Amino acid sequence: MPQQRETSDTIDQPCIAPAQHGADASGSPQSGPSDRAVVRDALGVGIAVGLSGFAFGVTAAGAGISLAQTCALSLFVFTGASQFALVGALAAGGGPLTAAAGAFFLGIRNAFYGLRLSALLGLRPGVRFAAAHWVIDETTAVALAQHGRRAVRLGFTVTGATLFVLWNLTTLLGALGAEALGDTDAWGLDAAGPAVFLALLAPMLRSGAERATAGLAAVAGLGLLPVLPAGVPVLVAALAAPLVLLVHTRLLPGKRTAADGTAPEESTPEGTTPGGRGPDGPESGEAHETGNADDAARAEGTVRAREPRTAEETGTAKEDDR
Amino acid sequence: MSVWIAIGATALGCYLVKLLGLSVPAGALEHPWAKRLAALLPVALLAALTAQQTFAEQTVLVLDARAAGLGAAALALVLRAPFLVVVAAAVLVTAGVRAMA
Numbered sequence: 001m002p003q004q005r006e007t008s009d010t011i012d013q014p015c016i017a018p019a020q021h022g023a024d025a026s027g028s029p030q031s032g033p034s035d036r037a038v039v040r041d042a043l044g045v046g047i048a049v050g051l052s053g054f055a056f057g058v059t060a061a062g063a064g065i066s067l068a069q070t071c072a073l074s075l076f077v078f079t080g081a082s083q084f085a086l087v088g089a090l091a092a093g094g095g096p097l098t099a100a101a102g103a104f105f106l107g108i109r110n111a112f113y114g115l116r117l118s119a120l121l122g123l124r125p126g127v128r129f130a131a132a133h134w135v136i137d138e139t140t141a142v143a144l145a146q147h148g149r150r151a152v153r154l155g156f157t158v159t160g161a162t163l164f165v166l167w168n169l170t171t172l173l174g175a176l177g178a179e180a181l182g183d184t185d186a187w188g189l190d191a192a193g194p195a196v197f198l199a200l201l202a203p204m205l206r207s208g209a210e211r212a213t214a215g216l217a218a219v220a221g222l223g224l225l226p227v228l229p230a231g232v233p234v235l236v237a238a239l240a241a242p243l244v245l246l247v248h249t250r251l252l253p254g255k256r257t258a259a260d261g262t263a264p265e266e267s268t269p270e271g272t273t274p275g276g277r278g279p280d281g282p283e284s285g286e287a288h289e290t291g292n293a294d295d296a297a298r299a300e301g302t303v304r305a306r307e308p309r310t311a312e313e314t315g316t317a318k319e320d321d322r
Numbered sequence: 323m324s325v326w327i328a329i330g331a332t333a334l335g336c337y338l339v340k341l342l343g344l345s346v347p348a349g350a351l352e353h354p355w356a357k358r359l360a361a362l363l364p365v366a367l368l369a370a371l372t373a374q375q376t377f378a379e380q381t382v383l384v385l386d387a388r389a390a391g392l393g394a395a396a397l398a399l400v401l402r403a404p405f406l407v408v409v410a411a412a413v414l415v416t417a418g419v420r421a422m423a
Contacts, residue, residue, distance in 0.1 A: 048405065055409050069325055076333035079340075081368065086332050088375050096328035100335065106367050107336035112360045114343020115352070123344065132341040188417030191391035194375035195412030198392060201368040202399045204361075213362050214369035221370030225381050237370035241362035245355070 038142075038151050042158035045138050049080075050166025052196070056083055057174020059193045062184030063091035067175050074171035078164065079136050081200055082107045084193050085234075094231025102234045113140035120144070120152045134160030209248050216240035387423065391416030 053074060060070040065087055073083045082103040089099035114135045120143065123131055134156070143156040178184050205211050217240040224233035376392045377383055394415035398408040 052405060052409070055406075065325060069329055072329055073332075076329070077336050079336050081364065082332060082336055085367065085371055086328060088371060090325060090328060092374070092378075092380055096324040097331060100328045100331035102367065102371075103332045104335040104339070106364055107332075107339050109360050109364050110336070110340045111343035112357065114340055115346065118344045121344075128344050129341065132344050133337060135340040135344060186417070186420065188387070188391060188413040188415070188420060191376075191388045191395075191412040191416035192409050194372045194388065194392055195395040195409045197368045197372040197375065198395050198412075199399060199405050199408045201365065201372060202396075204365050204368070209362065210365050213365045217366035217369040218373035221373050222377055222383060225374065225378050225383065230381065234367060234370045234374065238363060238366045240369075241359060241366040245358055245362055249355070 034151060035154060038146055038155045039158050041145070042142050042155050043162055045142050046159045046162025047166060049138050050163050051170055052080070053167040053170030054174040054177070055192045055196055056080065056087075056167075057171040057176070058178040058184060058189050059084060059174075059196075060087045060171075061175045061178030062189050063087045063193075065090065067172075067179070070175045071168065071172055074168045077103070077107075078133060078167070079107050079110060080167075081197070084196055088193050089231045089234065092230050095229070098229070098231035098235070102231060102238075105235070105238055109137075110135050113137070116140065117143055117152075117156070120149065121156060122149055131156070131160075134164065136163075138163055209244055213240045213244045216244065387416045387419035388412075390419045 056074065057070055060073065060083075061067070065073075070087075073086065077083050077086070085106050086099050086103035089102050090096070094102075114132065117135060117140060118128075121131065139156050139159045142159040143152045146152045146155045178189065181187055181189075184190065201214065205214055217237040220240060221233050221237040224236055228236065372392070376388050377385065379386075391412040391414075395408050395412035398411040403411070
């Protein structure tokens with residue numbers, strides 16, 4: 001994945017500069033069609049994921065969160081997994097700050113998306129404060145798949161705007177719909193939350209380290225439920241991540257590259273089999289890339305619909321960078 | 323009120339962490355270990371949350387219709403169904419099992 005792109009700005013410059021000039025002059029023969037392609041990709045992701053706000057609205061209402069609170073979450077938190085986690089923790093009787101801590105930890109990955117995006121977007125400080133709100137899985141996935149600053153900005157903005165509008169709209173409709181339904185459990189809607197988590201989780205289980213972490217965390221999360229205050233077991237289960245990481249880097253030095261995610265990416269056959277990565281199954285090989293961009297592309301499962309294309313673009317971008 | 327506190331804390335924390343990523347100099351958090359941990363942390367949290375919301379009622383472990391629903395979701399994921407289909411499968415199967423019980 002495009003790890004090399006962000007870690008060294010200089011690599012990007014040669015390819016960004018011409019794209020920008022072409023865009024500024026607005027006479028570039030390529031800017032029209034390529035802009036349309038970027039917008040098409042961005043809209044596809046934005047619409048598909050934006051619609052899943054229904055699931056959140058319904059889940060929040062089913063968990064006893066008020067309409068105003070549900071909408072406030074989508075407006076001001078605007079990162080799906082954290083919203084679901086908070087609502088679930090509150091429904092289970094967790095204290096407000098314990099519940100918020102779990103949601104916050106899930107949001108930490110967005111910082112790593114921002115790290116990758118900041119050099120590519122090249123934002124002025126004022127714009128940065130606004131753009132930060134939209135730094136999430138989907139916007140990162142689309143932006144990182146683009147080539148050149150203009151396309152990156154366009155992809156980020158269109159995805160962010162589409163997603164923000166739809167996610168909030170569908171949250172409202174979902175919450176209203178759930179209120180109309182009455183007992184949401186009778187409709188099986190209490191299964192929506194965990195199903196969302198599972199859909200987010202599945203594409204991340206690419207190597208042994210991920211699977212060990214998930215297994216350990218699931219067992220800890222369940223086993224500690226009866227003995228710790230509500231909300232705390234999830235936080236303790238999160239320790240599975242550093243624990244597994246420690247075991248992998250210290251005790252299995254032979255597997256170190258795999259565990260670090262620093263396996264030489266050139267060796268992955270992305271470029272030669274563009275469509276072969278397929279939609280995100282752990283079985284689709286290339287299990288050891290752990291760039292967050294990859295997570296971004298895969299997390300929040302809907303992205304899978306366009307993923308073969310993303311993989312292709314990313315592969316191409318990588319080669320051009322060199 | 324406590325719900326609003328939770329919402330405020332989550333909104334603030336999640337926004338600041340997004341802003342942090344955009345604002346720190348490139349390379350500051352590029353240590354492989356930090357990146358790897360950032361990738362593994364959501365795995366642990368999502369796995370724990372999935373397990374709890376499927377097999378627990380408050381602090382008691384239970385096996386009910388949700389387990390069947392999540393089984394359907396897992397099957398949909400294996401079949402590479404779209405996100406919304408995965409969620410719909412879980413909801414429909416859970417509702418169906420409850421209706422039959």
